[in-house]
Amino acid sequence: MFAPILASATDGDAGADDVPQSTVAKLQIPLPFVPENPDLSQYIQGVYRLLIGAGALFAVVMIIIGGYQWIFSGGSSDKTGAAKKRIFGAVIGLMLALLSYIILNTITPRLVALRLPKVDPVGRFDYEIGETCANSLELKKKEDSGADLKIYEKGNYPDKLVNGGREYAYCGRKHEVYAINRATGKLEQVYDCTGDYCTGVDVCVANVCLNAVVYGDIIMPPIQLIPWSDRYLEKIELVRYCTGGEKTSISEQTFRSKPGFYRVPRPDGFAGDRCIRAADKILGYYLKILVNDELGQWDDTFYTGKDRKIYKEMSLNSLISFNDLNGGYELNIDLSEASSYD
Secondary structure, rough: OOOOOEEEEOOOOOOOOOOOEEEEEEOOOOOOOOOOOOOOHHHHHHHHHHHHHHHHHHHHHHHHHHHHHHHOOOOOOOHHHHHHHHHHHHHHHHHHHHHHHHHHHHHHHHHHHHOOOOOOOOOOOOOOOOOOOOHHHHHHHHHHHHOOOEEEEOOOOOEEEOOOHHHOOOOOOOEEEEEOOOOOOOOOEEEEEEEEEEEOOOOEEEOEEEEEOEEEEEEEOOOOOOOOOOOOEEEEEEEEEEOOOOEEEEEEEEEEEOOOEEEOOOOOOHHHOOOOOOOOOOOOEEEEEEEEEOOOOOOOOEEEEOOOOOOOOOOOHHHHHHHHOOEEOOEEEEEEHOOOOO
């Protein structure tokens, strides 16, 4: 009855570049203390608690049976001795069950760690915007002075001209900027820059084009509730808030680890996003953050928005505008600043 059906699953819409894949289980029969779709470590933790509880219950039943044997022994030394032996064995078994964690931890903490190794396929991202071909103040000054700038991929002059100007220099690629020298009349290199243009609705993050409407860094608090539990991020939702009080989740990313980076995918048709009721208007958007504590339920819920503060109840003053999100919005989340955990 304890056998799970193992299945390989990815974390929501996250790609391999964001978080590692996890192996999760679909239980044939739901078990107490075991999450609905646990990974192997969560499954072992839940079964461990279940067996400790069952062992303690069995010991209590044996003590009760031994007590009845003693009461109805009729003064027989054999029956009394058997009853005492049963009670003594049950008490010793109960103590071993309740102290098993301490015993195993004393032998070696690795026996009770119950955590699967997590190997991230990529390193931590750096989200500082920095200068790009599109936002370079130096290039803007040259254009304002009348310079006719030509953008080429680095090392490919004069073959690979960037059509459309510096705003179309492709994300992550180095480019060389050329302009006419008015004194000589010749085309000369005047600047180097990195592109940030992505096709479609993708955004350029750390020199990589990603499908994201909001993204950023995540800092998790290094706290554990009990020795064999481990708080982790469960889900981040992008919620639309409208004048009529409507709060609708329109996109999300789920996790089974402690990621250092998140990206909520851009919802289909986001350019024409609107409230469910035609009469209502969109006031803004915010992030709803679900943190799992111990037993697989979403024990803590937090909210954040443009001011980057962490709230237990969402502040309307922190709503993110549609225009900000439409171009890809960077929002770093520091859960160590959360006011309290349940």
